[in-house]
Amino acid sequence: MNRLAQWLFDKPRATQGDVFAALDIGTSKVACFIAHLDEMGQPHVIGIGHQLSEGVRAGLVADMDAVRRAVSAAVATAEQMAGENIERVIVNVAAPQLLSQTVGVALPLNGREITLSDMDRLIAQAQTMAAEDSSGNAMDLLHTLPVHYTLDGQRGIREPLGMIGNTLQADYHLVSAAFGPVRTLETAIARCHLEVERLVAAPMASGLSCLVEDEMDLGCTVIDIGAGTTSIGIYFDGHMIFSDGLPIGGIHISNDIARGLTTTFAHAERMKTLYGNAALSPADERDIIDVPQVGEEAPEYANHLPKSHLIQIIQPRLEEIFEMIRARLAKSGMSEMAGRRVVLTGGTSQLPGIRDMASRILDKQVRLGRPLRIARPYQGQRSTSPTLTGLAEATSGPAFATTAGLLVAALQPDSLDPRSGFDFSGGNGFMTRFSQWMKQGL
Known part of the structure; x- marks a missing residue:
């Protein structure tokens, strides 16, 4: 099993009692989960807080003070529930800010065994090839993920450690983020007296919480349609x-409804939630809904329209989103490896x-995803994979997939992330790596 799947589906490497927190800053909501490891080594959520988001537009901070207030409120609620004060958080980076690239590196071995030090050299070499922005400035490197390894022309190697050969080649997927927006985000969080321990790409967090092992192995696309962005x-x-990502999401559908039906954004959001649909049915012409008008509070001034009018506004925007996704997937050149499986998650x-529409436009098998690595107390099931417990039904749906994935990402080995992670004592701790270093005679 490869290195990413190993940490994901084997026992977590943190020790009992470690407390860590995830902070999901989105366009419509800010969510904070606080968890600790139980006696079985599984993360258990002990604090939950979520707040209406303000000051974020399409995943970018637009108002520092508004973001500070929303983050402070969400974190304070989670801290009160958990009975813990947190100082460090794992934070998501919105997909439109990300740059994805694949780089190839090689390391001469001269017939010797591949060691951990060799793997570290490959990763360090790949990280030097991280992309720059249009102005030639360095971007923040978030993840260095192995794609595949080749040893003396032999492809399909999952874990080369311990193998013997002359030349080891590797392809790595580098995920970088724009410097300015990331620093702005960190500054806004710092104003809440919190330290950003790790930044995680939103598509990675969604995948970690919603995909099963077979989907990760055989090829799958995870699409998280949030309020302001699509990952x-x-x-x-x-x-x-x-x-990849798009600066478009469910909030754009609500704006279309508000403009098309001349109602307030709040009423548009409510109608989308109560009556929205991605497909028309014959009954929609007969079903009448009340549409309050802008500036008119009295119910008698509301318009009475067939539900079909609402759906005819929603449909074109959803089709546009999926057509843009289809174009991005085709442009990526990864269509063959992505397979025919799509997992759709996020609030929208x-x-x-929406599932049938996505299947028709993307020409793939689509399922709706929610955080799978969640076990509630009444289920009474224990697994060797990281399984979140303690989440309420209201916070275990698709809208919280990214937040749950950030907690899973907290257990990620530092070797796959250029930024230092939580200082858990496990197999990749300092003393363990020092012992391996001594054994290798370096």
Whole structure:
């Protein structure tokens, strides 16, 4: 089993009692989960807080003070529930800010055994090839993920450690983020007296919480349609091999409804939730809905329209989103490895009929995803894979897939992430790596 799948589906490497927190800053909501490891080594959520998001537009911070207030409120609620004060958080980076690239590196071995030090050299060499922005400035490197290894021309190697050969080649998927927006995000969080321990790409967090092992291995695309952004991640052979995003989401559908029916945004959001659908039915012409008008509070001034009018506004925007996704997937060159499987998640994915529309436009098998690595107390099941417990029904749906994935990402080995992670004591701790270093005689 490859390195990414190993940490994901084997026992977590943290020790009992470690407390860690995930902070999901989105366009419509800010969510904070606080968890600790139980006696079985499984993450258990002990604090939950979510707040209406303000000051974020299409995944970018637009108002520092508004973001500070929303983050402070969400974190304070989670801290009060958990009875813990947190200082460090794992934070998501919105997909439209990300740059995905695949780089190839090689290491001469001269007939000797491949060691951990060799793997570290390959990763370090790949990280030097990280992309720059249009102005030639360095971007923040978030993830260095292996795609595949080749040893003396032999492809399909999942874990080369311990093998013997002359030349080891590797392809790595580098995920970088724009410097300015990331620093702005970190500054806004710092104003809440919190330290950003790790940044995680949103498509990776969604995939970690919603995909099963077979989907990661055989090829799958995870699509997270949030309020202001849409994240795209392609997984193959256990790794995320491509990531992308669109600055468009469910909030744009609500804006279309508000403009098309001349109602307020709040009423548009409510009608989308209560009556929205991605497909028309014959009954929609007969079903009448009340549409309050802008500036008119009295119910008698509301318009009475067939539900079909609402759906005819929703449909074109959804079709546009999926057509843009289809174009991005075709442009990626990863269509063959992505396979015919799509997992749709995010708050907007709960719209009725969206699964069939996605299947028709993308020409793939589509299922709706929610955080799978969740076990509630009444289930009484224990697994060797990281399984979140303690989440309520209201916070275990598709809208919280990214937040749950951030907690799973907290257990990720530092070797796959250029930024230092939580200082858990496990198999990749300092003393363990020092012992391996001594054994290798370096």
